[in-house]
Amino acid sequence: MKKIGFLVSILIFIICFSIIGQAQTIDIEVNVGFDGKIKLGGMNPIKIILDAKENELVGDLKIYVGERIYTHPINLKSNTKKEYMFSIPVLKENEKLEVNIEKDGQVIENKTITLKILPKNTVFIGVLSDTPENYYGIKEMHKGLFHDKNIEVIKLNEEMSYTVKELENLNILILDNFYTNNLSNESEEILKKWIANGNILLIGDGKYAYKNLTGFLKGIEEKKNIGDGWVIPVKGNAFINMINKNITPFGINKILNNDNLDKRINASKNLYGAADYLLTPNYKTVCFLFSFLIIYILLLGIFMYFGKKKWLFSSIIMIACIVFYGFSFIGNLDKLKAVSAAVKIYHHGLDCYKFTSIYPDKEDNIRLQFVNGHFIDVLNGTDYVLDPVDKKVDYIIKKDEIDTNEPYSLYREETQCIKTHNIMAYIDNDTFKGEIINPIADKMYNCFLLVGDTVIPLGDLDGKEKKRINYKLDHSLRNLGDYNYLEKIYETAELDDYERQMFEYYFYNIDAFSYTNHLIGFSKGLEKVNVKDGKGNIKEIACNVFDLNMNYKENVYIPCEIIKPITDFEENEDKREFILEDGKEVKVYYAIPKNIYVKAIKLYTKVDGGRIDLEIYNQEENIWEELTSEKLKQEAVTKYISKGPLMIKIKGEGRMMLPQIEIKGNKREAGGGNV
Numbered sequence: 001m002k003k004i005g006f007l008v009s010i011l012i013f014i015i016c017f018s019i020i021g022q023a024q025t026i027d028i029e030v031n032v033g034f035d036g037k038i039k040l041g042g043m044n045p046i047k048i049i050l051d052a053k054e055n056e057l058v059g060d061l062k063i064y065v066g067e068r069i070y071t072h073p074i075n076l077k078s079n080t081k082k083e084y085m086f087s088i089p090v091l092k093e094n095e096k097l098e099v100n101i102e103k104d105g106q107v108i109e110n111k112t113i114t115l116k117i118l119p120k121n122t123v124f125i126g127v128l129s130d131t132p133e134n135y136y137g138i139k140e141m142h143k144g145l146f147h148d149k150n151i152e153v154i155k156l157n158e159e160m161s162y163t164v165k166e167l168e169n170l171n172i173l174i175l176d177n178f179y180t181n182n183l184s185n186e187s188e189e190i191l192k193k194w195i196a197n198g199n200i201l202l203i204g205d206g207k208y209a210y211k212n213l214t215g216f217l218k219g220i221e222e223k224k225n226i227g228d229g230w231v232i233p234v235k236g237n238a239f240i241n242m243i244n245k246n247i248t249p250f251g252i253n254k255i256l257n258n259d260n261l262d263k264r265i266n267a268s269k270n271l272y273g274a275a276d277y278l279l280t281p282n283y284k285t286v287c288f289l290f291s292f293l294i295i296y297i298l299l300l301g302i303f304m305y306f307g308k309k310k311w312l313f314s315s316i317i318m319i320a321c322i323v324f325y326g327f328s329f330i331g332n333l334d335k336l337k338a339v340s341a342a343v344k345i346y347h348h349g350l351d352c353y354k355f356t357s358i359y360p361d362k363e364d365n366i367r368l369q370f371v372n373g374h375f376i377d378v379l380n381g382t383d384y385v386l387d388p389v390d391k392k393v394d395y396i397i398k399k400d401e402i403d404t405n406e407p408y409s410l411y412r413e414e415t416q417c418i419k420t421h422n423i424m425a426y427i428d429n430d431t432f433k434g435e436i437i438n439p440i441a442d443k444m445y446n447c448f449l450l451v452g453d454t455v456i457p458l459g460d461l462d463g464k465e466k467k468r469i470n471y472k473l474d475h476s477l478r479n480l481g482d483y484n485y486l487e488k489i490y491e492t493a494e495l496d497d498y499e500r501q502m503f504e505y506y507f508y509n510i511d512a513f514s515y516t517n518h519l520i521g522f523s524k525g526l527e528k529v530n531v532k533d534g535k536g537n538i539k540e541i542a543c544n545v546f547d548l549n550m551n552y553k554e555n556v557y558i559p560c561e562i563i564k565p566i567t568d569f570e571e572n573e574d575k576r577e578f579i580l581e582d583g584k585e586v587k588v589y590y591a592i593p594k595n596i597y598v599k600a601i602k603l604y605t606k607v608d609g610g611r612i613d614l615e616i617y618n619q620e621e622n623i624w625e626e627l628t629s630e631k632l633k634q635e636a637v638t639k640y641i642s643k644g645p646l647m648i649k650i651k652g653e654g655r656m657m658l659p660q661i662e663i664k665g666n667k668r669e670a671g672g673g674n675v
Contacts, residue, residue, distance in 0.1 A: 026101060031048075037124075037152060043375060049081060050084070052080050058075050072390070086388055138239065139152065160190070173199065180213070201231045227347075268379075279539075338356060341354070343505060343510055343543045354412045357409055369391055375412065378409075439464075448492065449520075452562040453477040455492045479606040486507065508575065515563060560602075588659060599666065603627075605656060607656050610653045
């Protein structure tokens with residue numbers, strides 16, 4: 001017995017020593033966030049470098065951030081080094097990042113990182129430069145929109161190896177003393193998509209212009225409009241003034257309000273009904289089965305009439321069985337039973353937000369691999385493996401616990417840098433005119449236009465169908481609170497319950513456009529995915545949102561509500577109205593398009609009870625003044641919009657509709673603009 005115990009002890013010692021020896025020959029290097037800093041609420045890059053050194057390394061790389069676990073398989077030969085890129089959200093303060101190397105369920109190496117998570121009101125200014133220290137002084141900028149903000153200057157890596165979602169953490173990007181033509185084609189496309197969303201790229205046009213103005217920036221001599229954003233050459237050190245003067249509505253919203261990824265995830269569960277609706281039989285299937293039932297009854301009647309022919313009865317039964325089992329077989333051809341409800345934003349590219357229900361199979365585990373997907377989140381289920389690198393999700397099915405009636409749920413976001421259709425229209429004497437096209441191949445149902453405070457019903461549009469519109473704006477949405485605003489759209493466009501669910505999700509959680517001028521329609525289709533044994537399809541219902549590009553004539557008229565008011569009133573859950581308590585105040589910002597010479601601004605609002613006072617910010621004298629109609633006319637309005645967005649302060653007590661503006665003026669040739 002002593003010999004056996006001695007041998008067992010030696011064996012245990014050898015196993016433990018081999019594990020320890022392996023752990024000691026693995027190096028883990030972790031680079032987190034932007035220059036080591038994390039943006040709370042956004043997608044952050046995580047780069048992990050593994051060095052296998054003496055031993056081969058086969059196992060799993062696991063990342064733990066709060067309650068989320070990310071897993072990616074690794075297979076490294078000895079004396080090799082490999083880099084892994086993750087893009088993950090940090091949604092809570094004081095979270096830690098834990099990186100494990102695991103083999104057969106055992107941790108063989110571990111590294112824990114305390115994250116430097118910056119406050120919610122932090123403004124990120126990215127610097128792409130060989131001498132980024134020249135711009136660290138911008139941290140002391142506390143003018144205009146930045147007066148109460150924590151500002152961080154972020155040194156970006158020279159490869160610009162970021163996704164669009166990661167770049168959206170940046171409020172401003174400065175490029176100076178940098179060879180732009182060194183960027184890859186993919187990085188260029190991602191940067192252009194970031195600008196087109198409504199962001200600002202400032203380029204040094206001085207000493208290092210020969211380096212900066214290369215690649216896709218070659219030939220730019222004055223500020224250039226790309227989508228909703230700007231590329232602006234800057235001489236000297238006028239960067240701060242250029243930021244305040246050219247900030248876009250999208251840029252203002254990013255400064256005043258944080259990314260609401262956590263809110264989008266939680267609210268996506270409200271799309272369950274819209275997705276599950278796809279599992280109900282469609283109209284054509286019901287009609288076919290009903291017709292088959294009638295034929296079956298008729299055949300039985302014939303048999304009863306010609307009862308002596310026994311072969312007829314057998315034939316009828318055989319035909320019925322073939323049809324029944326044929327339908328059952330076709331219904332089970334797909335290796336996957338899954339449905340999605342999606343909101344798709346066609347805005348200088350494609351941004352998708354999807355809720356997916358997956359119904360488990362009693363026989364086997366579920367594996368899904370998506371073609372696209374910058375972010376995947378598992379909403380329920382405990383036994384799963386989520387691999388964001390390969391865009392895969394594995395659900396581990398326990399046969400004794402499985403409930404095939406309860407689906408697993410995923411939330412996904414993806415961005416594609418694709419060319420989108422340019423739908424042009426214009427407004428003439430309060431009449432909307434233009435040729436509207438359904439840009440996608442699928443038929444869209446219950447389509448409508450949102451043009452400021454007017455909703456224009458279009459009905460169904462076949463794929464690529466065009467329709468000419470000549471519609472007198474009725475301003476039926478003006479001064480309506482959230483509930484009445486949504487109900488008016490639902491009634492006018494004749495949306496069903498599921499279409500209402502998707503539009504409401506878009507309205508409260510996604511709509512961050514610079515302007516309210518869109519074509520919206522609903523479609524059904526299939527999303528192709530990889531499953532465990534090959535290819536599969538996810539049935540999908542989508543709310544599609546397209547830009548309308550307004551081509552203004554010499555005399556410009558921008559109807560009420562096309563230019564969105566932006567506020568930082570965090571206590572307010574509604575988008576179009578708020579209740580102001582005594583002693584509190586709300587600031588509202590309006591970004592006027594730079595290609596318009598403003599002659600007059602008209603403000604619309606409604607107060608229900610209480611007393612409300614309005615003030616306007618004089619940008620030339622840096623003081624707040626009482627707002628009067630005279631100050632919004634041509635003779636005086638310039639001093640309130642010359643150096644930045646129009647700013648209005650609301651004081652008092654009571655319930656109020658968020659003030660909306662209407663603009664009249666002339667078109668400017670210089671600059672750009674996207675309204």
